[in-house]
Amino acid sequence: MASSSSGSSIPALEAVQVLVSSLADESPMVREASIASLKDIAALSPLLVLDCCSASSRGGRRRFGNMAGVFQVMAYGVRALDKDEVDPLFMSKIAKIATAEIISSKELNTDWQRAASGLLVSIGLHLPDLMMEEIFLHLPGPNSALPAMVQILADFAYADALQFTPRLKNVLSRVLPILGSVRDVHRPIFANAFKCWCQAVWQYSLDIPSHSLLDGDIMSFLNSVFELLLRVWAASRDLKVRISSVEALGQMVGLITRTQLKAALPRLVPTILELYKRDQDVAFLATCSLHNLLHASLLSESGPPLLDFEELTVILSTLLPVVCINNDNKEHSDFSVGLKTYNEVQRCFLTVGLVYPEDLFVFLINKCRLKEEPLTFGALCVLKHLLPRLSEAWHNKRHNLVEAVQFLLDDQDLGVRKVLSELIVVMASHCYLIGPSGELFVEYLVRHCALTDKDSNDLERSKDASGNPDIPFQYKRLEVKIGTLCPAELRAICEKGLLLLTITIPEMEAYTGAVAMVGLPLHPHIMPLFAWRCISELCRHRSNSNTMLAECKARADIPNPEELFVRLVVLLHDPLAREQLASQILTVLCYLAPLFPKNINLFWQDEIPKLKAYVSDTEDLRQDPCYQETWDDMIINFFAESLDVIQDSDWVIPLGNAITKQYGLYTSDDEHSALLHRCFGVFLQKVNDRAYVRDKIDWDHLLFIPFGLPHPGCSIPLGHSPGKAKRHSG
Structure with a gap:
């Protein structure tokens, strides 16, 4: 040619x-x-x-x-x-x-x-x-290639729905007469073909909605196939036959008559739910079919819902634990299947919520209160997903949701804490966090920014000790999948969520800024990164940062400026802390300058950029074996010179009291304690009140003995770390 x-x-x-x-x-x-x-x-x-x-x-x-x-x-x-x-x-x-x-x-x-x-x-x-x-x-008569021919027609329907669908009647008229003789081993191929052919019909109806090809003959063919798949093939002992039949039925439920669908529901629903006892891949296929069934039964324009909410509860209770399996191992091929299953489950709940919003809300809240891990985790995930989509229908339920979330704040499971934190962020974006509950929930997020691996181990031991014998056997496998969350992931989620609230929701500024300031003296490592980033973003986005500072001064539970200054200086100890923590702290100090005596502002504007420049290149710092000693000396000099610039006795004395309070935050082996001790020595050198200094030196039983440190009145040159202390004459 x-x-x-x-x-x-x-x-x-x-x-x-x-x-x-x-x-x-x-x-x-x-x-x-x-x-x-x-x-x-x-x-x-x-x-x-x-x-x-x-x-x-x-x-x-x-x-x-x-x-x-x-x-x-x-x-x-x-x-x-x-x-x-x-x-x-x-x-x-x-x-x-x-x-x-x-x-x-x-x-x-x-x-x-x-x-x-x-x-x-x-x-x-x-x-x-x-x-x-x-x-x-090659379709009529006994033919070993019959399954292959049917598969070709399925592939063609998948490749070109617009050309296949007008020819569907010819295909069905030739395939239906041979269905009765199809062997079990070939039934999955035929069931898959029916699935593809029905998908082609749906695609055709979307592309050409004004032209319907489902005449009486085609409907009769589809009804016959539906009954065969439902009553015979879906009841097969062969799992592959059952799965493929359920997939095909899931595509057909929207094409058959409502009368036939209503009659099929008592048999079809249990058939689909039975597949959830299998593996993750099967759960995804079952959920796709279940979503199509719910959509056809509840949202049809041809009549009222075919299922009452009471009839839906067994479906919803089966779906909730399925949410737990979506987040096992992100590097494993199952992750994409799990994520797709999760999305399909959410589509099922949304379909129910569009028809029965109040009933679904009560159902989910009740599951949360059971405190059974898979059900609670699943219910929280669904609430998080549906809240933005059903916000109007659930508007008058705000108080109930807030109460349910408060009820779960003491839950020990990391997975539940993760989704609870995410739900709180979603609630905040829809104005649910108003009044005392707002600050309570923000504090919950803040505390989880400080979660450590040790805290996680303690939680796991607590769970192991308490146990939960009431969790059904099929849920045990899901507990492991929820528990794969590590503290670092939870910390990151809370930090990002709080930062998002801080810079996008004006109503939350008062809560996030205040809680960040309140949290500073609570624990030696509590949410350090969040606090600095949160306060920085608040000040940066506000045209007048003094407004926020004035709000903080008006609150009795906010640390005073002296406590903040000491806290921030001591937390500068590690120049290699994650995400440039030292630089973040120095930035916050600049923003908080209006809290301190006026003459400190110009000095900090000159000195803080120098400190930030030193810690800006962490790789270069690691090459210097003396970087920690150099950095500690720079901090001490910065602290000492700040005291010299302030020259305010009314401010310095409260600063000493703030320093002594800090010792309660650190254990004897904490690296911050040495830097705090050096700051305390510098402070005592700057004070002219002998009685005050003697009183602090006599404070040895409360301070130095628990830390294993020498008595400052006998042996420590003030301003030096204990490791460098030398004897000198009094």
């Missing part, structure tokens, strides 16, 4: 023949290279490649060793044909080559068979009737 013209040079016939013959080479690398080259040539001259491939395919697999490669190249060539290049006689010849190979073997789903199927589908994209007539020739 003549080759198509092109501006690019086209290889000679002999060259293409050599490449085609190379498809049968023993080397896989040679075969792959030949396929790639032939596809490139087919893009320029598809007819030339098709001529050579069809000539080489004479004799089939027995003569040519790589028919899969030949069919693959031919399928690509057929797709590359322009409309004016499509010759029905030539296409018919190629189609017969493919079908002859398929019917000559009892094998199923081999590489060459899939390639032959792809070739026939490619022909169908140009000439659907020609391809279908070739397939129909």
Whole structure:
């Protein structure tokens, strides 16, 4: 046949023949290279490649060793044909080559068979009737290739719904008479075909909504197939048959009559729910079908819901624990399946919520109060997902949701804490955190910004000790999946959530800023990164940061400026702390300058950039073996010079009291305690009140003995760390 013209040079016939013959080479690398080259040539001259491939395919697999490669190249060539290049006689010849190979073997789903199927589908994209007539020739009577032919029709429906759907009646009229003789091993193929054909109908209705093709004959065919799948195939002992049948039924529920669907619900719902006892992949397929069933039963424009909420509770109770399996191992292939399952479960709950919003809300709140880990975790996930989507319907339920969340604040499970934290952020964005509960929830997030690995171990031991014998057996597997969350992930979630609230929701500024300031003296490591970033963002986004500072001064539970100053200086100890913590703290000091005596502001504007410059390159710092000693000296000098600049006795004395309070925050082996001790020594050197100094020196029983430190009145040169202390004359 003549080759198509092109501006690019086209290889000679002999060259293409050599490449085609190379498809049968023993080397896989040679075969792959030949396929790639032939596809490139087919893009320029598809007819030339098709001529050579069809000539080489004479004799089939027995003569040519790589028919899969030949069919693959031919399928690509057929797709590359322009409309004016499509010759029905030539296409018919190629189609017969493919079908002859398929019917000559009892094998199923081999590489060459899939390639032959792809070739026939490619022909169908140009000439659907020609391809279908070739397939129909091999459907009647006993035929070992029957499943392969049905699979080709399924692949064609998936590839081109617009051309397949108008021909659905012809397909069903030929396939239905042979369904009764289909063996169990082949039933999944037929069920999958019905699924694909129904999907094609849905796609056609979306693309051409004004043109419905479901006449009385097609509806009769679909009703017959539905009953066969529901009553016989879905009850099979073979799991693959049951799964494929449920998938097909899930696509058919929106196409059959409402009368038939209502009659099928008592049998269909338990059939789907039974599959949730299997693995994660099966759960995803079951959930897809369940969502289609709920949509067809509840949201049909043809009449009222076919299911009452009481009838839906068994479905919802089955779905809740399924939420737990979505987040096992992000590096595992199951993660994508779990995530898709999670999304499908949420779509199911949303479908129910659109029809029964109040009933669903009560159902979820009650599950939260049970404090059974899988059910609580699932209910919180659903609440988090539905709150933005059902906000109007649930508006008058705000108080109930706040109470339910408060009830769970003491839950020990990390997974529950994670989703509870996320729910709090969603609630804040919808104005649920107003009044005392707002500050309580923000404090909950703040405290989890300080969660350590040790805290996590304590929680796990507490769970192991208490146990929960009432959790059903099928949920035990899910407990492990929830528990894979690590403290670092929970900290990150809370930090990001609080930062988001701080900079996007004006109503939350008062809560986040105040709680951040309140939290500073509570624990030596409590939410340090969040506090600095939160306060920084508040001050940066406000045109007048003094407004926030004035609000803080008005609150009795906010630490006074002296406590803040000492706290921040001591927490500067580690220049390599995560996410440039030291630089964040120094930035906050600049923003908080209005809290301190006025003359400190200019000094800090000059000195703080120098400190930030030193810690800006952490990799360079690690190369210096003395970086920690140098950095501690810089902090001490900064602290001492700040006291010199302030020169306010009314401010310095409260500062000493603030320093002594800090010792209660650190254990004897905490690295911060040495820096705090040096700051205390510098402070005592700056005080002229001898009685005050003597009183602090006599404070040894409360301070130095618990820390194992020498008595400052005898041996410590003030301003030096205990490790460097030397004897000197009094």
